[in-house]
Amino acid sequence: MKVKVDQARCQGHTLCAMNAPEIFELDDVDGHASAVSEDVPAGHESHVINAVRSCPEQAIFVEDRS
Amino acid sequence: MSVEDAIGDEERKKNRYHFDRHAPDYRDRAEEITRELHAQCPVAWTDTHGGHWVASGNREVFEIARSAEYISNDHDVKGERRGYQGISIPAPQRGRGNRGGFLEMDPPEQRHYRQALNPYLSPAAINRWIPWIDEVVRACLDEKIEEGRIDFVEDLANVVPAVFTLAMMGIPIKDWRTYSEPAHAVMYTPLTSPDIMRVGQLHMAMQQELIRRLAEIRENPRPGLVNGLINAEINGENPPDEELRGVLGLLIGGGFDTTTALTAHAIEWLSENPAERDRLSRERDTLLDSATEEFLRFYAPVVGNGRTISADCELAGTQFKEGDRLWVSWAMANRDPAAFDNPDQIDLAREGNRHNSFGLGIHRCIGSNVARTVFKRMLLQVFDRMPDYVCDPEGTVHYETISVINGMRFLPATFTPGPRLGPGLAETLETLQQVCDEQRLAEPVTVQKARAKVAD
Ligand code: SF4
Numbered sequence: 001m002k003v004k005v006d007q008a009r010c011q012g013h014t015l016c017a018m019n020a021p022e023i024f025e026l027d028d029v030d031g032h033a034s035a036v037s038e039d040v041p042a043g044h045e046s047h048v049i050n051a052v053r054s055c056p057e058q059a060i061f062v063e064d065r066s
Numbered sequence: 067m068s069v070e071d072a073i074g075d076e077e078r079k080k081n082r083y084h085f086d087r088h089a090p091d092y093r094d095r096a097e098e099i100t101r102e103l104h105a106q107c108p109v110a111w112t113d114t115h116g117g118h119w120v121a122s123g124n125r126e127v128f129e130i131a132r133s134a135e136y137i138s139n140d141h142d143v144k145g146e147r148r149g150y151q152g153i154s155i156p157a158p159q160r161g162r163g164n165r166g167g168f169l170e171m172d173p174p175e176q177r178h179y180r181q182a183l184n185p186y187l188s189p190a191a192i193n194r195w196i197p198w199i200d201e202v203v204r205a206c207l208d209e210k211i212e213e214g215r216i217d218f219v220e221d222l223a224n225v226v227p228a229v230f231t232l233a234m235m236g237i238p239i240k241d242w243r244t245y246s247e248p249a250h251a252v253m254y255t256p257l258t259s260p261d262i263m264r265v266g267q268l269h270m271a272m273q274q275e276l277i278r279r280l281a282e283i284r285e286n287p288r289p290g291l292v293n294g295l296i297n298a299e300i301n302g303e304n305p306p307d308e309e310l311r312g313v314l315g316l317l318i319g320g321g322f323d324t325t326t327a328l329t330a331h332a333i334e335w336l337s338e339n340p341a342e343r344d345r346l347s348r349e350r351d352t353l354l355d356s357a358t359e360e361f362l363r364f365y366a367p368v369v370g371n372g373r374t375i376s377a378d379c380e381l382a383g384t385q386f387k388e389g390d391r392l393w394v395s396w397a398m399a400n401r402d403p404a405a406f407d408n409p410d411q412i413d414l415a416r417e418g419n420r421h422n423s424f425g426l427g428i429h430r431c432i433g434s435n436v437a438r439t440v441f442k443r444m445l446l447q448v449f450d451r452m453p454d455y456v457c458d459p460e461g462t463v464h465y466e467t468i469s470v471i472n473g474m475r476f477l478p479a480t481f482t483p484g485p486r487l488g489p490g491l492a493e494t495l496e497t498l499q500q501v502c503d504e505q506r507l508a509e510p511v512t513v514q515k516a517r518a519k520v521a522d
Contacts, residue, residue, distance in 0.1 A: 011430040014189055015419075018355050028190040028511055030181075031435065053418030054359075056426055057132070 001040040002063040003048050005033045009059035019054050020047035033059075078385045081107035086114045087155070087370070087393065088257055093468045097410055100398045108402075109384045115156045118372070118391035119384070124402035124422075126382035130373075131394050132427040134173070136386070138376040139429060141170035148376075148389070154470075155372040155393055165309065167316030169371075169429060175300055179313065180432055182298035185510035186234060186291050192435040195230070195507060198498060198518040199440060202226050203447045204487055205494035211451060214483035218457070219474050222448075223329040224250060224322075227440050229495065231321030234436075235314070236290020236508050237279050239495050248272040249322040253471045276314045280307065290508035291317060317433075324367040325437045327473035329444050331365035334477055335412060337457035346414055347449040354446075357414040358438055363421035364412050369397040369468050371425065396422040397472065455481035 003023065005016070012031035016024040023044055024033045040048050040062075052060045083103060086092060092099060100122065103110060108123025109130075121127050130137065141152025143165050151157040152170040165171070168179035185191060206225050210216040228246040229239045237245075248268040255265045283292045295310055305313075336343035346353050375390040386392070399422045401409040406419075424431035431437070448455065461478040465471065488494065498520070501507070506514050 011427065012188075013424065013430060013434065015359070017189075018359075026189050028185075029188055030184040031188040031190075050417055054420055056420050056422060056424075056430075058128075058420075 015054040016051040019051040079111035083110035085112040122398035124399045124405035127399035129382045136379040137373040150374040153372045165312040167313035178300045191511035197520045205491045208486045218477040223326040227325040327367040330474040332361040362423040366397040366423040370395040452481040
């Protein structure tokens with residue numbers, strides 16, 4: 001699974017990091033999110049899906065290759 | 067308006083619903099009104115308060131609130147631009163001369179203000195304060211712990227957000243009462259109340275005090291949001307005092323009564339649902355985050371905001387005309403069955419909780435991390451020190467209307483008394499002021515990264 005945060009949409013609600021702290025990091029200065037790495041490590045997919053479903057701005061996009 | 071336009075207007079506004087957000091009826095029948103709006107017209111026209119749109123559907127609110135190119139927050143108090151009236155419907159009498167800070171601005175100005183303040187309010191910035199916040203909460207509870215009774219609004223939820231907001235601003239925290247009473251009263255006093263003039267005056271006095279502090283910090287800089295604003299670059303220049311006044315008012319308005327309202331409602335609900343309270347306390351490591359979001363969704367403290375349509379457009383299936391006023395209801399969008407299963411039930415473990423309580427788009431509440439953190443720190447200590455508290459419905463007073471904030475005035479409760487753990491509030495605030503000054507806690511996270519150290 002691949003994950004990306006659309007920086008133009010993200011407004012720093014931080015719900016992604018709340019749902020999947022290993023996957024998303026928040027900028028120290030403005031709290032906007034980015035994926036630690038584009039590839040989601042195995043076993044973390046459900047957390048990422050929860051993050052996608054929780055993001056109020058619908059700013060997180062995943063691509064499922066499997 | 068030509069005849070054709072008039073007919074077009076009738077057609078545009080064919081989905082009508084009588085909605086008066088200032089009436090007590092809206093508070094009393096909120097769920098029913100929400101259901102009717104969702105079912106009949108998720109974007110409706112109402113003739114109240116000069117006529118305006120009401121967006122209540124989750125999908126509709128999502129689309130409209132994020133269309134920054136078609137909606138404006140501008141409050142043009144001097145009639146220099148297009149005369150837009152900002153985020154209140156109707157524009158408040160007392161606010162006519164004041165712009166509500168960057169919440170009543172559009173980009174690029176609005177963005178410049180936020181960029182200046184973000185490093186004080188980001189998750190990393192707020193986390194530094196946790197031990198400090200915990201001390202304020204500890205002292206508030208110590209004031210009441212031996213007595214076995216507390217008013218959760220007056221003695222806790224009013225105090226902590228106020229003290230912390232002032233600390234972040236760089237204003238002496240011992241003055242918290244000067245700000246907290248007017249900030250609270252302005253929210254709970256209905257526009258039609260005979261008391262509104264007095265409350266307006268109290269609020270003016272608070273504004274004067276803020277202006278004094280602004281001048282003082284300009285003379286003798288001390289770290290904090292006020293200093294950050296004074297030195298902010300807005301369109302390449304430092305902002306004028308008259309704009310800063312509005313921004314400071316916004317920080318107080320945003321920082322004080324909102325978290326108070328959320329906390330009081332959550333504490334009340336948990337008293338009515340003691341099994342859920344015990345579960346949340348027990349499983350706090352896994353449940354506290356989702357429970358916080360759920361309380362935010364269910365009890366959205368800021369129920370909605372006004373906007374002005376800035377260009378003719380079609381959004382969410384409705385034709386809007388430039389200059390139309392629009393009420394975006396975060397609270398109603400949070401109860402849309404199309405977006406949430408069992409929207410009128412609280413589910414502490416709810417997943418995919420895409421609520422709108424901090425707004426959406428470029429105006430997302432800049433204090434959202436403050437609100438979440440302060441709320442959680444208060445709740446945890448209540449769980450630990452007053453685990454069997456019972457609220458008294460007789461003494462509980464909710465705001466008469468939910469025009470702006472869905473808040474509470476009083477929430478008395480009793481609990482099994484316990485021992486004090488430290489000094490009372492006044493003494494603690496003195497110590498914490500010192501800690502704040504010595505460790506320069508109110509600096510932005512870009513300058514000061516260390517976590518607050520508070521001796522036990
Ligand atoms: S939840 Fe969405 S908007 Fe919020 S920080 Fe994450 S990606 Fe950004």
